[in-house]
Amino acid sequence: MRETIATNARAAAWRFVLQRGSAAVLALCVVVHVATMIYAVRHGLTADAIVARMHATAAWPTFYLVFVAAAAVHAPLGVRTVVDEWLGLRGRAVDAALVCFAFLLLGAGSYAVHVLAG
Amino acid sequence: MNRDVAHQGVNSFRGRRNDARARTHPAYWAFIVHRVSGIGLALFLPIHFVVLAQAIAHPATLNAFLNWTRQPAVKVAETLLVLALAAHMAGGVRLLFVEFVGWRAEGQKTALSLAAAVALGCALLFALAA
Numbered sequence: 001m002r003e004t005i006a007t008n009a010r011a012a013a014w015r016f017v018l019q020r021g022s023a024a025v026l027a028l029c030v031v032v033h034v035a036t037m038i039y040a041v042r043h044g045l046t047a048d049a050i051v052a053r054m055h056a057t058a059a060w061p062t063f064y065l066v067f068v069a070a071a072a073v074h075a076p077l078g079v080r081t082v083v084d085e086w087l088g089l090r091g092r093a094v095d096a097a098l099v100c101f102a103f104l105l106l107g108a109g110s111y112a113v114h115v116l117a118g
Numbered sequence: 119m120n121r122d123v124a125h126q127g128v129n130s131f132r133g134r135r136n137d138a139r140a141r142t143h144p145a146y147w148a149f150i151v152h153r154v155s156g157i158g159l160a161l162f163l164p165i166h167f168v169v170l171a172q173a174i175a176h177p178a179t180l181n182a183f184l185n186w187t188r189q190p191a192v193k194v195a196e197t198l199l200v201l202a203l204a205a206h207m208a209g210g211v212r213l214l215f216v217e218f219v220g221w222r223a224e225g226q227k228t229a230l231s232l233a234a235a236v237a238l239g240c241a242l243l244f245a246l247a248a
Contacts, residue, residue, distance in 0.1 A: 034204060045187075
C-alpha cells in the first residue's frame, strides 16, 4: 500500500511539473499566436496568406508544433482536474480517456501543421 | 482501498464549502473564468485543428469559410474566443507567479486587474482589427 501511495504521489508530482511547464511554454505561444492573429486579420485573412506565412520560414511550422505539443499536454491535465473536482470523475478509465484526448490533440494538431506547411 | 487513502485528504477538503465571503472575492471569479475558459478552449481545440486541416486541403473551401467568418455574429464569437484565450493565458501567468514567486495578499487585486486588462486589451485589439 505504501508503494502505491508513493507511486500516486510521484505521478501527481509529474502531472504538476508537466501542467506548469506546458503552461509556461503556452503563455509565450499564446502571446505570439494572438499577435499573429491580430496582424493577419488586419491585413486580410486568406488561405493564400496563411499558407504563404507557413512556407516563409521553417520557424513557423516548428513554433506551431511546439504549440500543439504543449497544448496536448496542458489541456488533458486541466480537464482531469475539472472533471475530478466538479464531476467527481476519476480513476483509470478517466485517465485512459484523457490520454486518448491528448493523442487526439497531438495528432490533429500535427496533421494541421503538416498540411499547412507541406 | 489505496485510492481511498490517497484521496482521503482531498475528500475531507471537498466536504467543506466556501462561504459567501470567498465567493465575492475577485480571486474566486478569476478561478471561475480560468476554469470556464479552459473548458471552452479544450472543446474548441480539436474542432479548430480538424477544420483547419480540412479547409487547407481545399483552399476554395477555406476562402469560402473565411468569407463566412466576416459576418458580424461570427466576429463577435471570434472576439469572445480571443478573450477566452487571452484571459486563460493572463490568469495562468498570474497563477504561475502565485505558485513560483510567492503569494502576497496586498498584490493579488493588482495582479488580477493586470490579468483582466491584458485579456480585455487583446480582445479589443482583435475586435478593432477584425
